[in-house]
Structure formats: C-alpha cells, structure tokens
Amino acid sequence: MKTFEEVFYEYHRFLSLSVSPRRRYELVNQYENHIHPFIGDLLLSEIDHHIAIQPIRKLEMDGKTRTSNQVRQLVERVFDYAFYVNYCNHNPASILRRASKRHVQVNFPFVNNLYLPDFFKEMREKTTINQLHWVALVMIVLTASRSNEVFGMEWREIDFKTKEWNIPALRMKTRIAHTVMLSDQAVDLLKKWRECCSSDFYVFPSRYKNKQHISGSRIRNSILLTNYAKKQTLHGFRHVFSTTCYESNLWREDAIELCIAHNSMTRDYHHSKRFYNHARYKKEKRQIMQWYADIAEGWLFPADNEIVSILD
Structure with a gap:
C-alpha cells in the first residue's frame, strides 16, 4: 500500500x-x-x-x-x-x-475616477515611492494589465516599432498569449525608463535579488500610507479601465474584454472565434488604449482645480 x-x-x-x-x-x-x-x-x-x-x-x-x-x-x-x-x-x-465552505469572490476595491487625481497626488507627496516603482505603477494604469504581468515584464516582449507588448502564454493567468496595444504615453515612458534601467532583461528588476523582478510590495505598502488604503488596489485599476470604457458607450464589449485578456474572450469563447476576434479588433483595441491613456494622463498629472479628495 x-x-x-x-x-x-x-x-x-x-x-x-x-x-x-x-x-x-x-x-x-x-x-x-x-x-x-x-x-x-x-x-x-x-x-x-x-x-x-x-x-x-x-x-x-x-x-x-x-x-x-x-x-x-x-x-x-x-x-x-x-x-x-x-x-x-x-x-x-x-x-x-x-x-466544505464555498469561496465567495470579492472584487478588488477601486475608487470613482473623480478621486484618482488626488490618489496619485498623495502617492507622490505622502509616500517615498521611488522612480522604479512609480514607472511600474503608471504602466499598470496605462495598460490595465494584471500587476504580476507588469512586474515581470521583459524588454524582449516589447516591440517599440509596432507599439505592442507581447506577453507569452506562460506568464498569463489564462495561459493564452496576449498582446497589449501600447499608447503613445506608455511607449514614451518605457523609452525614457530604458535609458536608466539597470537591467537588459527585466523592465522592473529587483534591487535586492539578482536576476529577479520586483514583487510590488513597496507599491502596495505605499498605497496604505494614503487616504485610499483599502479603497484602491493595483488590481482595481483593471476595474477602473473596464468601468470607464463601458460607461463611455464608445466601444464594443468584445473589444473591451480583449484589451484586458478577460475570460469571456478566452476560456468561454470557441477556439476559432477567439483568434478571429483577436485579428478583427486589433485596430479598435489600439484606439481604446490610446483613448484611455489620454484620460489617465489627466489623473496622473492633474491641475490643482481638478483635485477632489475622498475625504471632502
């Protein structure tokens, strides 16, 4: 036995x-x-x-x-x-x-877009977040990607000519390769960051572990120092992206879901339709990501008269 x-x-x-x-x-x-x-x-x-x-x-x-x-x-x-x-x-x-007890899925918290300018202002003024982690945070916002996918980003995955970030299947939660259309803001940020990045492999290399990337704990701990602790999370920015896109009524549902590699466009759809839609919506995905980055730029670098605190 x-x-x-x-x-x-x-x-x-x-x-x-x-x-x-x-x-x-x-x-x-x-x-x-x-x-x-x-x-x-x-x-x-x-x-x-x-x-x-x-x-x-x-x-x-x-x-x-x-x-x-x-x-x-x-x-x-x-x-x-x-x-x-x-x-x-x-x-x-x-x-x-x-x-056994059933697991009840709880959505990651995220705040109304109205408060995001104040969130980023507090991140700059109330925390000691360094340039490495700030760039990683901005990339999470601009790409609406899962935080672990951004933290593990590799330079070889980025095509600056086509403005695409090609994530291999092994690094995706769905185990299906995914292409993120990079906005002009994301491309410019990555180009500037590459000039001072200490690694030719990882975009966000760890300063404490050789040949490893950051874990994101410093960003999460920094959020806890603001008034948005437990109100806004890194994963919550995917919800911000989805909510902003749907409330605009400008884009098709399939294209929005493809932008964030959601299960409705991977696991539940028929195999052939999945690849057909990837080709069909490529142009619209690029338009969505640029449109969203233009909005997010206003949150990241707001004018003083645009600041509304969640405590008000």
Missing part, C-alpha cells in the same frame, strides 16, 4: 506532459504547504473523509476559502488517480465538497 505522498508525486509525473511547468510548481507548493503536514505520510488505507478534510478545515479557519477549495480539489484528484490505478477501492475525498 502506498502513502498519499507517493501517489501525489506519481500523479504529478502523470500530469507533466499536459500542464505547464508553472502549474506543476503550484501543485507541489499546495501539497507541501497544506496537505503533507496532515496526510502526506499516511497510507491510503488509513485516510478516511474525517482525516482528508483536516487540511481543508485548517485553511477555512484561517479564512483562506479559495486555497481550501483548491486543496480539496487536489486531494480529490489524487484519490481519483489512485482509484483508477487500483491503489484504493474508493475515494474518501469525493464527499468533501458537500462539507
């Missing part, structure tokens, strides 16, 4: 040809951090549903329901594999879904 750990790594090897290296790394992390301490060394025959639920309950008690659901699914899939190869005669984790 095999232990749960032995079966997990056998299952992990079984997945090696069908999932990305990053996903395999995530599965090992989930196992080692959340599952191994509870059931890793136990034989499959020793694990019933009362024991299998222990790592899930620990995460639920910590308020980590999203992670607990991911761990439950992993335990269930490992036992499914064990049952398939005749290591056990039933799956004790198959009923855990009924006893």
Whole structure:
C-alpha cells in the first residue's frame, strides 16, 4: 500500500506532459504547504473523509476559502488517480465538497475616477515611492494589465516599432498569449525608463535579488500610507479601465474584454472565434488604449482645480 505522498508525486509525473511547468510548481507548493503536514505520510488505507478534510478545515479557519477549495480539489484528484490505478477501492475525498465552505469572490476595491487625481497626488507627496516603482505603477494604469504581468515584464516582449507588448502564454493567468496595444504615453515612458534601467532583461528588476523582478510590495505598502488604503488596489485599476470604457458607450464589449485578456474572450469563447476576434479588433483595441491613456494622463498629472479628495 502506498502513502498519499507517493501517489501525489506519481500523479504529478502523470500530469507533466499536459500542464505547464508553472502549474506543476503550484501543485507541489499546495501539497507541501497544506496537505503533507496532515496526510502526506499516511497510507491510503488509513485516510478516511474525517482525516482528508483536516487540511481543508485548517485553511477555512484561517479564512483562506479559495486555497481550501483548491486543496480539496487536489486531494480529490489524487484519490481519483489512485482509484483508477487500483491503489484504493474508493475515494474518501469525493464527499468533501458537500462539507466544505464555498469561496465567495470579492472584487478588488477601486475608487470613482473623480478621486484618482488626488490618489496619485498623495502617492507622490505622502509616500517615498521611488522612480522604479512609480514607472511600474503608471504602466499598470496605462495598460490595465494584471500587476504580476507588469512586474515581470521583459524588454524582449516589447516591440517599440509596432507599439505592442507581447506577453507569452506562460506568464498569463489564462495561459493564452496576449498582446497589449501600447499608447503613445506608455511607449514614451518605457523609452525614457530604458535609458536608466539597470537591467537588459527585466523592465522592473529587483534591487535586492539578482536576476529577479520586483514583487510590488513597496507599491502596495505605499498605497496604505494614503487616504485610499483599502479603497484602491493595483488590481482595481483593471476595474477602473473596464468601468470607464463601458460607461463611455464608445466601444464594443468584445473589444473591451480583449484589451484586458478577460475570460469571456478566452476560456468561454470557441477556439476559432477567439483568434478571429483577436485579428478583427486589433485596430479598435489600439484606439481604446490610446483613448484611455489620454484620460489617465489627466489623473496622473492633474491641475490643482481638478483635485477632489475622498475625504471632502
């Protein structure tokens, strides 16, 4: 009889040809951090549903329901594999879904556009954010991209001639390559930043870890020093972009969703339609990103009479 750990790594090897290296790394992390301490060394025959639920309950008690659901699914899939190869005669984790807390998605906070000029003013005046992190913050705003995608941006991904940022599939949440149309403001900022950037590889290199990029913790901590702590987040700028575009009634829904590589244009759409739309909306995507950058420029560098504080 095999232990749960032995079966997990056998299952992990079984997945090696069908999932990305990053996903395999995530599965090992989930196992080692959340599952191994509870059931890793136990034989499959020793694990019933009362024991299998222990790592899930620990995460639920910590308020980590999203992670607990991911761990439950992993335990269930490992036992499914064990049952398939005749290591056990039933799956004790198959009923855990009924006893687990559901994860409720909470949207990342973001403020009304009216207050964004004051937000950026406070970021400049109330924090010690340096040039490296300021440029990264502005790029998050101008591209409406996920913060980790911006922090890991590489110079080789940027085509200054076509004004495009080509993000490979491995770095995308959806695991589908994505092209961001860069506005004139974004291109100018990147060109100026390249002249003083300390790395030829990462656009935003870490100053403390060799061959690594920044994590964004300094930007997030800086936001906490302003009056917009817990009111505006980095991911919230994607919501700002989406809301601004939809409320304008100027652009088609498909084009807006393509700009931010949303699931409705990747996972849910038919494979052939997805690529057809990428070609069809390329011009409109470029128009949207330039239109939005022109608006965002007013938030980043406002006139004094445009400042309205959230405390007013």
